[in-house]
Amino acid sequence: MDAESAKQGPQRDGRFDDGKVGVYLHLPYCDRVCPYCDFAVIAARPLEPAVEARYVAGLQLELEGRRKDFADRTLSSLYFGGGTPSIFGPESIRALVDAVHSAFPSSPAGEIETTLELNPSTLEEARVSAFREAGVNRLSIGIQSFDDGQLKRLGRAHRARVARSTLAAARAAGFENLSLDLIFAGPGQTVTGLDRDLDELLEWSPEHVSTYELTFEAKTPFGRALAAGKIEACDEDRAADMIGQIETRLEGAGFERYEISNYAQPGRRSNHNARYWQRQAVLGLGLGAHSTEARGRARPHGARRANPREIGEWRAALAMDPSAVGELESLSVQTARGEAVFLALRQREGLDAGRFEAEFGAPPSAFFRSEIEAAVERGWLIEGPEGDLRLSAQGRLFADSVAADFVAAEEIERVGN
Ligand code: SF4
Known part of the structure; x- marks a missing residue:
């Protein structure tokens, strides 16, 4: 707990805060950097043992420094993201699992x-087996495609044959909870090609699937190639067709589209990712990691913290004060309201108007009447009799733009105040 919160005393509203914490550890090293990647990553081939050990020690130091802000919370989930966490040795993963478990009951x-x-x-x-012995019980595997041509165009280091053997190894090691990543709308991808990817993905019977529409971020090689006209982005209509195609195929195979990009078999939703969507506390450690800090008297609408994305800056911040790495932003009421709608609309259950009113003092229609009417009129949003909101099937194809309108409305209000 920081000095300000200690002075105010803990205050937790059980309606909005489950009293737990999810821990995210960012392991930024990758064999090589993919041309579309916009994450905080560092190319390292191979990862030197001294570099690995130093990074693990940094994470442990940050955990010790930051745990006070999440004191008295029980651990709900642990997530190693990256980067490519699996290029770290199982002994490093075990040391980090143990450290997190000793920090939080x-x-x-x-x-x-x-x-x-x-x-x-x-x-x-x-x-893979050693990761399981180190305490990992769920793997999120970056398959992206089972088509070698597509993998090559995406600049991925692996080929489909290796994806298949990795999947077989994961099952043989006893992993019963696999999440597979699939990228769609990549350069030159056709609807038929995507169908073949879905055929093979379903043959592996994963418990969870995360789908990503390829985006061209300006600072990436793909972003620069797009700007220079050397690469063509998938057009919006074809991308929307692909979103519909994925939904039809996966729902037909028993998956539930519980979040706009995520599908799960019954009982297999990602607990960790749900914490971000439900605005619950998450402690993020490491390069570029984000934390969601709980609401309290000092910060009635919560706060978020973003760690430096550059390794030298992260180390310098750790050396200065491991309890205060990163930029802390207390959320204004407008930002919190916009996020509440944005994140809720991405989820299958949508926005519960009663819960929203309990937190913000009035139902969504009091703040977003014109955005709601415009989206309902286009057939993208369904408003229930109690004011609950959820996306229609058509709205799910354009989820990002619908949700962005609500955030933009609150941003205008915040800047205006
Ligand atoms: S493997 Fe993932 S994190 Fe690493 S560079 Fe490629 S997209 Fe980025």
């Missing part, structure tokens, strides 16, 4: 969901 009921992102490769395949 876990509730005695059930196992803590512990996810590790892993890329298909022979090196990582050989480590």
Whole structure:
């Protein structure tokens, strides 16, 4: 707890805060950097043991420094993201799992969901069993496509054969909770090509699937190639067709589209990611990690913290004060309201008007009447009799633009005040 919160005393509203914490550890090293990647990553081939050990020690130091802000919370989930966490050795992963468990007690009921992102490769395949022994019980595997041409166009390091053997190794090691990543709307991808990817993905019977529409961020090689006219982005209508195609195929196979980009078999939603969508506390550690800090008297609408994306800056911040790494932003009421709508609309259950009113003092229609009417008129939004809001099937194809309108409305109000 920081000095300000200690002075105010803990204050937790059980209607909005589950009293738990999810921990995210960012492991930024990758074999090589993919041309569309906009994450905080560092190319390292191979990852030197001294670099690995130094980074792990940095994470442990940050955990010790930051845990006070999440004191008295039980651990709800643990997530190793990146980067490519699986290029770290299982002993490093075990040390970090142990450190997080000693920082936060876990509730005695059930196992803590512990996810590790892993890329298909022979090196990582050989480590899969050891990751399980280190405490990982869920793998998120960066398959992206089963088509070698597509993988090549995406600039991925692996090929489909390796993806298949990594999947087989994960099942053989006893992993019963696999999430597979799939990229769509990549350069030159056709609807038929996507269908073939979905055929093979379903043959592996994953418990969870995350889908990503390829985006061209300005500072990436793909972004620059797009600006120079050397690469063509998938047009909006084809991308919308692909979103519909994925939904039809996966729902037909028993998946639930519980968040706009995420599908799960019954009971297999990602607990960790749900914490961000439900605005619950998350402690993010490492390069470029984000934390969601809980609401309290000092920060009635919560706060978020963003760690430096550059390794030298992160280390310098750690050396200066490991309890205060990153930029802390207390959320204004307008930002919190915009986020509440944005995140709720991305979820299957949509926005509960009663819960929104309990937090913000009035129902969504009091703040967003014109945005609601415009989206309902276009057939993108459904407004229930109690004022609850959720996206229609058509709205789910354009979820980002619908949700962005609500955030923009609050941003205008915030700047105006
Ligand atoms: S493997 Fe993932 S994190 Fe690493 S560079 Fe590629 S997209 Fe980025």
